[in-house]
Amino acid sequence: MIQEQLELLRSEIPDNVTLIAVSKTKPLSDLQAAYDAGQRHFGENKVQEMVEKAAQLPKDIHWHLIGHLQSNKVKYMAGFVHLIHGVDSLKLLQEIDKQAQKAGRIQDVLLQFHIAQEETKFGLELQEANKILESEVFKQLKCIRICGVMGMASFTSDVQQIANEFQGLKKIFETLKAQYFPDATCFKEISMGMSGDYPIAIQNGSTMVRVGSKIFGGR
Ligand SMILES: *Cc1c(COP(=O)(O)O)cnc(C)c1O
DSSP states (O other), X not given: OHHHHHHHHHHHSOTTSEEXXXXXXXXXXXXXXXXHTTOOEEEESOHHHHHHHHHHSOTTOEXXXXXXXXXXXXXXXXXXXXXXXXXXXXXXXXXXXXXXXXXXXXXXXXXXXXXXXXXXXXXXXXXXXHHHHHSHHHHHOOSEEEEEEEEOOOSOSOHHHHHHHHHHHHHHHHHHHHHHOTTOTTOOEEEOOOTTTHHHHHHTTOSEEEEOHHHHOOO
């Protein structure tokens, strides 16, 4: 089942888009099945759960922390996390930088933007991101590499609205790229699209889709 779903997704998703298998709440056996089917990028939304799973699974897995992140949790994953998607404050960037330095790593992160109409979703507005990126504090950070942006569309059946929100994130990406990262080849990722909307996300420029229930079943 997991293998078939992965094969189906791979046949739909272009080569230049990374498929992240979102395995939150799922048992190790499910992750192992996905691994055995060739999957190497996994996403979790809780640090502790990711740390526990990472300890018990093969070491060539790329772990993505996709959920909202609290500063006091960063230290537990600083030694191994591949990409942190949900960064939405300078304070968090400072803590990630500090822990990455301790671990002797450069930490790749994405800035999360608020693109949905719903109030509840986390994320920055463009002006807030500008303020962070122009701050002296940010410029002093040595162990952070900003690789792009992340966002979640509204939970709605209105396909046009979802497309508009994803287009908005693409535009934010392009604005930031032009203004702050024109020569940074690592600034290239747009993490958008989940089980319910990944085809729309891909049509609108996604480079990373975070798919859970479509691979592993409902939670
Ligand atoms: C749970 C989650 C996903 C995956 O959701 P599905 O609808 O199961 O594909 C993607 N992104 C984030 C941030 C999540 O928390």
